[in-house]
Amino acid sequence: LHKIAAVASLTARLQxxxxxxxxxxxxxxxxxxxxxxxxxxxxxTWLGFxxxxxxxxxxxxGLGNFEFLWNDSVTRLALFNTIFYTTVASVIKFGLGLxxxxxxxxxxxFKGFLRAIVLxxxxxxxxxxxxxxxxxxxxxxxxxxxxxxxxxxIHQYIDFLGDPWNARFSTxxxxxxxxxxFVAITLLAGLQTISPSYYEAAxxxxxxxxxxxxxxTLPLLTPIIAVVMTFxxxxxxxDFQLIYVLTRGGxxxxxxxxxxxxxxxxxxxxxxxxxxxxATAMVPFLxxxxxxxxxxxxxxxxxxxxxx
Amino acid sequence: xxxxxxxKFLKTSAGLAAGAAAGPMIWVKDANAQQWxxxxxxxxxxxxxxWSRYVQGDIDQYMKNVAAFTQKxxxxxxxxNEGWEDxxxxxxxxxxxGAGPDIILSTNDDANLYPDKLVDVTDLCTYLGSxxxxxxxxxxxxxxxxxxxxxxxxxxxxxxxxxxxQSHMKAAxxxxxxxxTDGFLKLCKALKEKGTPPAFALGNATGDANTxxxxxxxxxxxxxxxxxxxxxxxSAETLKALEYVKDLYGTFAPGTLSWLxxxxxxxxxxxxxxxxxxGISIYYAAKNSQDPKVKExxxxxxxxxxxxxxxxxxxxxxxFFNQMIFKYSKxxxxxxxxxxxxxxPEQMDPWVQAGIGYVTPALxxxxxxxxxxxxxxxxxxxxxxxxxxxxxxxxxxxYASAGALADFIVVNMVAEAASGSKSPKEAAQRAQKRAERYxxx
Numbered sequence: 123l124h125k126i127a128a129v130a131s132l133t134a135r136l137q138x139x140x141x142x143x144x145x146x147x148x149x150x151x152x153x154x155x156x157x158x159x160x161x162x163x164x165x166x167t168w169l170g171f172x173x174x175x176x177x178x179x180x181x182x183x184g185l186g187n188f189e190f191l192w193n194d195s196v197t198r199l200a201l202f203n204t205i206f207y208t209t210v211a212s213v214i215k216f217g218l219g220l221x222x223x224x225x226x227x228x229x230x231x232f233k234g235f236l237r238a239i240v241l242x243x244x245x246x247x248x249x250x251x252x253x254x255x256x257x258x259x260x261x262x263x264x265x266x267x268x269x270x271x272x273x274x275x276i277h278q279y280i281d282f283l284g285d286p287w288n289a290r291f292s293t294x295x296x297x298x299x300x301x302x303x304f305v306a307i308t309l310l311a312g313l314q315t316i317s318p319s320y321y322e323a324a325x326x327x328x329x330x331x332x333x334x335x336x337x338x339t340l341p342l343l344t345p346i347i348a349v350v351m352t353f354x355x356x357x358x359x360x361d362f363q364l365i366y367v368l369t370r371g372g373x374x375x376x377x378x379x380x381x382x383x384x385x386x387x388x389x390x391x392x393x394x395x396x397x398x399x400x401a402t403a404m405v406p407f408l409x410x411x412x413x414x415x416x417x418x419x420x421x422x423x424x425x426x427x428x429x430x
Numbered sequence: 431x432x433x434x435x436x437x438k439f440l441k442t443s444a445g446l447a448a449g450a451a452a453g454p455m456i457w458v459k460d461a462n463a464q465q466w467x468x469x470x471x472x473x474x475x476x477x478x479x480x481w482s483r484y485v486q487g488d489i490d491q492y493m494k495n496v497a498a499f500t501q502k503x504x505x506x507x508x509x510x511n512e513g514w515e516d517x518x519x520x521x522x523x524x525x526x527x528g529a530g531p532d533i534i535l536s537t538n539d540d541a542n543l544y545p546d547k548l549v550d551v552t553d554l555c556t557y558l559g560s561x562x563x564x565x566x567x568x569x570x571x572x573x574x575x576x577x578x579x580x581x582x583x584x585x586x587x588x589x590x591x592x593x594x595x596q597s598h599m600k601a602a603x604x605x606x607x608x609x610x611t612d613g614f615l616k617l618c619k620a621l622k623e624k625g626t627p628p629a630f631a632l633g634n635a636t637g638d639a640n641t642x643x644x645x646x647x648x649x650x651x652x653x654x655x656x657x658x659x660x661x662x663x664x665s666a667e668t669l670k671a672l673e674y675v676k677d678l679y680g681t682f683a684p685g686t687l688s689w690l691x692x693x694x695x696x697x698x699x700x701x702x703x704x705x706x707x708x709g710i711s712i713y714y715a716a717k718n719s720q721d722p723k724v725k726e727x728x729x730x731x732x733x734x735x736x737x738x739x740x741x742x743x744x745x746x747x748x749x750f751f752n753q754m755i756f757k758y759s760k761x762x763x764x765x766x767x768x769x770x771x772x773x774x775p776e777q778m779d780p781w782v783q784a785g786i787g788y789v790t791p792a793l794x795x796x797x798x799x800x801x802x803x804x805x806x807x808x809x810x811x812x813x814x815x816x817x818x819x820x821x822x823x824x825x826x827x828x829y830a831s832a833g834a835l836a837d838f839i840v841v842n843m844v845a846e847a848a849s850g851s852k853s854p855k856e857a858a859q860r861a862q863k864r865a866e867r868y869x870x871x
Contacts, residue, residue: 175522175543175829176518176519176522176523176526176543178526178543178544179526190867194864194867195860195863195864196837196864259688260685260693260696261683261684261685261686261688261689261693262683262685262693262696262697262700262702263696263700278684279684279685281684281685281687281688282688283633283685283687283688284633284684284685284686284687284688284689285687286851289688369633369634369688369690370633370634370635370690371634372632372633372634372687372688372690372845373632373633373687373688373845373849374687374842374845374846374849374851375634375842386836386837387833387836387837389518389519390515390518390519390636390836391832391833391836391837392518392522392543392829392832392833392836393829393833
């Protein structure tokens with residue numbers, strides 16, 4: 123009985139202590155994050171510094187993997203591909219997404235229906251849309267080549283995925299198709315939080331639509347843009363499924379991204395350490411992207427119309 | 431030297447035993463049959479992980495055989511299927527963590543990645559070998575790396591042959607399929623002129639691109655490494671192969687640099703190409719097609735073994751299947767019994783037939799299976815094991831050979847030289863550098 127009373131009083135005291143209670147409530151989330159996020163990330167980073175193979179624990183080899191990767195022509199190519207892919211795709215996704223968001227923000231007929239349709243590419247599982255693109259780009263059965271040929275515009279099927287530069291642009295196009303809805307819908311949500319009274323005030327001051335966009339819409343939308351572009355860049359930089367289905371990194375490794383190369387080296391190739399090193403090498407680029415968006419776009423002064 | 435001699439002796443004596451088993455000396459067979467003594471553990475249960483079927487008949491008959499095993503021994507067997515490329519990482523993780531299926535059917539170099547995690551099956555392989563005509567010598571580097579101890583039971587290969595349209599070949603002025611690489615190039619040029627071009631995958635196609643690119647480089651005497659695992663791909667022989675492939679590529683249908691495994695099947699069945707390399711699947715897809723036109727085409731589809739190059743012997747490369755028992759298994763004896771049961775003619779023969787020849791078994795006895803002769807078009811696939819060189823030729827298998835293959839070093843080299851994006855010399859030098867990394871000089 124004495125014991126029970128002691129436990130009861132301890133519980134009571136615990137319930138009164140805000141700090142202890144706070145920690146208690148945070149615990150489940152903290153454990154989940156630690157087990158499923160921090161641990162794998164830490165393990166992945168650690169593996170990058172070892173020569174681990176699948177089925178064999180590795181030994182610490184310092185920067186050995188990174189040294190090799192720096193001199194490895196395929197990795198360098200993959201790095202170039204990834205940066206090119208991310209830059210081109212993100213810029214175009216932002217442009218198209220913003221444009222689409224502005225259009226959808228107008229009073230259009232069938233507004234709800236149109237917005238639903240815009241989301242479709244985003245809803246379809248990547249692997250499925252990638253297979254659709256695979257057929258669209260097929261060297262023998264491409265619907266685009268077929269149509270153009272029927273129209274007499276080309277005489278030979280376009281080698282969408284067989285020529286290095288064609289393949290790069292084809293995969294970028296597929297990525298854009300998939301990524302635009304995310305940007306557009308998020309920016310649309312941002313646009314709708316802007317109070318109409320600003321526009322009324324601006325038009326009373328005689329601002330042209332362009333000036334309204336520049337001095338009202340854009341500054342107020344910047345925080346959302348920062349967030350959505352950060353995510354968009356992260357998704358694009360780490361893209362895997364699309365490339366894996368369309369080209370597996372070919373032709374001549376022209377579309378190998380860091381993510382696909384990391385997989386190829388780590389899992390089918392068995393070099394866990396090297397694959398992990400490639401994945402780890404992506405982190406600085408991702409951090410840079412996040413920091414740029416954070417410091418570059420979140421500046422309060424600029425948002426409020428002032429100068430930096 | 432003595433090591434080599436002893437190996438040779440072992441091989442020859444195995445061959446003699448094989449000849450004896452196949453011959454009229456029935457007493458040998460009986461003696462061997464008695465030789466197999468194994469009592470599965472009481473209350474054993476087995477889990478098997480295997481690559482998923484390519485043809486429905488394979489898995490149907492496999493499961494029938496499994497059911498027969500359960501009925502006979504009272505041992506429950508659970509079979510899981512995975513795409514063959516996914517079995518490799520799973521098997522490696524099982525080996526590493528010491529938990530997983532008792533038996534894994536995997537591919538290529540896998541057993542050499544963790545040989546000390548596998549149950550020694552020398553007794554089983556000796557029994558099977560002497561009873562069923564012996565394993566083909568190419569099984570040794572895969573599963574008997576030291577020439578003595580078997581670390582897995584060879585199952586066979588998914589044979590790849592030349593698949594061609596007979597009428598197109600005849601129209602191009604050839605009555606029979608060329609046996610050598612010179613004739614083969616001539617045929618391809620003639621086919622191209624007639625507007626019925628050949629085409630071979632040059633993308634990162636794990637199956638088709640690897641099989642024909644390795645074959646070609648080997649046919650000219652090029653090889654990634656020598657017998658001591660020294661990288662020697664940047665050689666005069668490789669350059670000859672790459673010069674050859676430049677000419678050959680000129681005859682291909684467009685787009686092959688992007689081709690993955692399914693592309694050549696699609697293009698062939700659509701009559702866009704008349705020659706490619708593949709398993710028996712194109713023929714069977716055509717034969718069983720609902721489309722009468724495609725079905726009609728199957729009569730025109732023929733197969734031939736890969737032509738022989740200047741080295742003067744077959745140099746095919748095939749996807750090899752192994753069967754591994756893991757040391758962590760609580761029922762290694764039951765597992766051995768299971769593999770023995772599945773490899774015995776009562777089970778294997780119907781399985782090979784149900785798989786319509788997709789798998790060429792590793793035991794010579796199964797050359798006599800009627801599937802190879804019931805339709806003469808099957809026959810070339812019978813010899814897939816006989817005509818092949820092992821993965822990582824001419825070196826030893828291990829992480830280096832597995833990694834180099836998975837990184838498409840040879841395929842990329844051939845593709846670079848073929849497409850002219852690099853000169854043959856540059857392509858070979860680059861492959862040399864990439865391979866040296868795996869084989870760490």
